[in-house]
Amino acid sequence: MSAAAPAPLSHQLYRLLRDWIQRGELGAGRRLPSSRRLARALSLGRNTVLAATERLAAEGLVESRPGAGLFVATLPTVTAPPPASAPLTPHFSRRGKALVERCATLSEHYQAFAPGVPGLDLFPHAQWQRLLRRHYRQTDEALLAYQTGGGLPALKAALCDYLTLSRAVRCRPQQIVITQGAQQAFELIAQLLTDQGDSVWMEEPGYGGAQTAFLGAGLALTPVPVDEYGMNSALRPPGSPSPALIYVTPSHQYPSGATMPVPRRLMLLEQAEAHGAWVIEDDYDSEFRYDIAPAPSLQGLSTTARVLYLGTFSKVLYPGLRLGYLVLPEAMADTFRLAQARLQREGHYPLQAALAEFITRGDFARHIARMRKQYRRRQARLREALAPAVAAGLVLSSGHAGMHLVAELQSVDEEIRLIEQARLARVTLSPLSRYYLGAPRRAGLVLGYAGATEEELSRAGHWLATAWLALGQQRS
Structure with a gap:
């Protein structure tokens, strides 16, 4: 991945002046040098300086006085808390606490096996961008x-x-x-x-x-x-x-x-x-x-x-x-x-x-038909990668429809152990137990395959099969 391009010179100057004003190094009422003087001193084009100062003025950080120039505006001050003050402890409502408990997300963004994620690589991006541009332009x-x-x-x-x-x-x-x-x-x-x-x-x-x-x-x-x-x-x-x-x-x-x-x-x-x-x-x-x-x-x-x-x-x-x-x-x-x-x-x-x-x-129907074909292939690749574990007793859901499979496990403890190992292998595992409101009656893994390439599914599937078989050896 290439490094991000540097910010334009006008933005760099704006940011520098803004920081000086906010830290008080340029105090309220202080006059800024003229745009010509700033441009000469910094070896910048005058338009670059004007773009920076116009943005400061638009944000209320400086004010123009006719015939006199630009001056730093008087800004409200934020009082820092006393050094010995205790950190804020939020007190959520009972409903808020219950919500927070159910709002955990999969923090890792690995392709396999995030559930509910479509194949973004299959989306007709260029065609869609042309449609968007035209409709926004002609709206x-x-x-x-x-x-x-x-x-x-x-x-x-x-x-x-x-x-x-x-x-x-x-x-x-x-x-x-x-x-x-x-x-x-x-x-x-x-x-x-x-x-x-x-x-x-x-x-x-x-x-x-x-x-x-x-x-x-x-x-x-x-x-x-x-x-x-x-x-x-x-x-x-x-x-x-x-x-x-x-x-x-x-x-x-x-x-x-x-x-x-x-x-x-x-x-x-x-x-x-x-x-x-x-x-x-x-x-x-x-x-x-x-x-x-x-x-x-x-x-x-x-x-x-x-x-x-x-x-x-x-x-x-x-x-x-x-x-x-x-x-x-x-x-x-x-x-x-x-x-x-x-x-x-x-x-x-x-x-x-x-x-x-x-x-x-008709583009929507054609896209769905293409996705259906590719998802069938991706599911097949996942099943192929998991075949050694299936042969040893791992049970998978039917896969007649949808974008994920469910692999059945013997216990929630087995879910936890596999998830801990998956983080190190850069694989997303979603435990079936997290989908229960009450005590889980079944344990397993929800394995999304739609959003991953066939190569990634092979890699992650082989890892999961090996990890599951290793756990089986420990059980026996």
Whole structure:
């Protein structure tokens, strides 16, 4: 990697003068030399000096006095704390402490095996940049103002066509609200449809982003165990309160990978109706299915409109896009649209315009097809690397869909030992136990393969197989 280019001379001069002013070496009211004098003294162009002093003036660090020149402005002083003062000890609320406990992230940014990370190397960057430049250059001035439409109409129309054909979602464009990612959608649902203390059924194990969003809204999280067919409400804790919300990932349960069959989907819809609950269907990566046909969406199966269908472009395009969507019952869409405009604000309309064109001209579908092919190959390469461990008893999930595999382990202690070793090998390991709200019933590793190259998957996979086999020898 090449060294960063030095800052322009005008910025270097600005920074030097700013530091002198902030440290008091250039006191309030002191006159600065003229731009010509400074330029001669420093052997700089006068325009360079003017650019630096104009920035100081714009930031209020110097002030111009007509006919007299530039003078250092009088700035507020920050009093340093006494040397003997005790360090500040933050006192978080009970809810804040609970949130912090669930907000741990994978600090290392190694390609393998970070879960939920798409193949950014596969994204058509040049094509996308051309689209962005054109839409930002040609954007209507009205799209730069505050918006209350719930998203660009062209994007909602394109999404409506796509979801109807690919996911059997029954909707019209006016039922869609564009959000800034799935997290914003979770927060909006909680704010509008629940009161503090209401219960939400959560898959156990389940997606940490949804867990923290609902915990942050003051909801009571009820863990409902997941089996080989997804959430099994018959296994929920005895005496569980009636839910206001039911959160599920039926197409590809996160993180177990289970797909909920149609009979259980229909049973879940019946239970939601009986409880008067709203079902949140998070269809986060349904595009990536390799050897099984997609099941119809819960939203498309529902006859009572109690399903809120949620999706994001983070997995199919890139996480930094920060765009998602909600498909709502028609009677609720306007309320959600107005609430979003007031509570969270809308934005990125030129970006939405570029995405709408990306979808309508077929580039989105072509990109997904390419990603699906490459992810299948990457999963195969990972399985090949892990083959010695699998032959010795390591159990992997089916991998029929999605962007990760789950490797089953015997204990949480085994998770911990492998994770400690992985840091030294520059490999990201995500323990299955961290996806549980309560005591984990299973131990394992969530192995993301979509965001790593085949070469990296081979390296990391061989390391993991060797490390797991070594642990097995210690057990025996």
